Amino acid sequence: MKFFTTASTLAALASLVAAQTSDPFINTPTGVTTCLTSSLTFGGTHPPFTLVVLPGGQASGTPVETIVSGTNATTYPWLVNLDAGSYITLEIRDNNGNLQYTSPITVIAGTSTSCVGTTATWTPSSVLLVSLVSLVPLSCCKACSPAKPGLFDEFMI
Numbered sequence: 001m002k003f004f005t006t007a008s009t010l011a012a013l014a015s016l017v018a019a020q021t022s023d024p025f026i027n028t029p030t031g032v033t034t035c036l037t038s039s040l041t042f043g044g045t046h047p048p049f050t051l052v053v054l055p056g057g058q059a060s061g062t063p064v065e066t067i068v069s070g071t072n073a074t075t076y077p078w079l080v081n082l083d084a085g086s087y088i089t090l091e092i093r094d095n096n097g098n099l100q101y102t103s104p105i106t107v108i109a110g111t112s113t114s115c116v117g118t119t120a121t122w123t124p125s126s127v128l129l130v131s132l133v134s135l136v137p138l139s140c141c142k143a144c145s146p147a148k149p150g151l152f153d154e155f156m157i
Contacts, residue, residue, distance in 0.1 A: 024049060026092040028102040034084045034110035040067070043074040046094040051076065056087030056104035064088065065119075081118050084109035 024044025032038045042049060051067040067078050067090070082088065086107040092100050 022100045024092045024094040024098055024100050026051070026090055026100055026102055028090075028105065031108065032080055032088075032105050033108045034080055034082065035112040035115040036080060036110050037077045038080050040076045040078050040090070041074065042076075042092050044092070044094045044098070046096045046098065047072045048095055049073075050093045051078075052091045052093075053082070054089045054091055054101075056089050056106075058089065059091070059099075059101055061089075063091075079115055080107060080110075081115045082107050083113070083116055 024042060024046070026040065026042040029038045029040055040051060042051065048070040049072075050069045051071075052063040053065045053067060054063055055061040064082070064086075068076050084107055087104060088107065089104050090102040
């Protein structure tokens with residue numbers, strides 16, 4: 001009898017948790033600061049995802065900015081290019097058109113405003129390319145023979 005009660009309680013809790021899980025989801029970031037990177041975490045079962053900035057608390061508002069569009073990632077480093085004091089909400093849209101929102105966020109003043117109003121883009125491939133190129137000395141390019149043939153072929157000058 002005790003096993004049945006425990007099992008039914010666990011089943012009820014599992015269904016309650018499942019009912020509260022949103023798909024897609026986006027976590028409300030903390031410490032969103034002008035001209036600093038804020039790590040956004042999100043996900044769902046129907047990628048790709050689009051993340052946009054809306055006026056705070058206005059789910060039907062006109063987007064202030066598109067942060068990233070068509071990503072399959074579940075994290076994104078967003079350079080906060082908004083003025084301190086901006087009151088915003090982040091929206092996630094999945095491939096099926098389902099929407100979810102963060103709680104409203106007030107942007108905190110940073111030590112710089114040089115990025116405000118700029119369009120910041122980040123792609124993993126460009127970061128990887130810069131990282132790999134910086135590992136290959138310029139004096140080596142054509143003359144070196146890497147341990148794995150063809151490894152740096154696209155970087156040869």
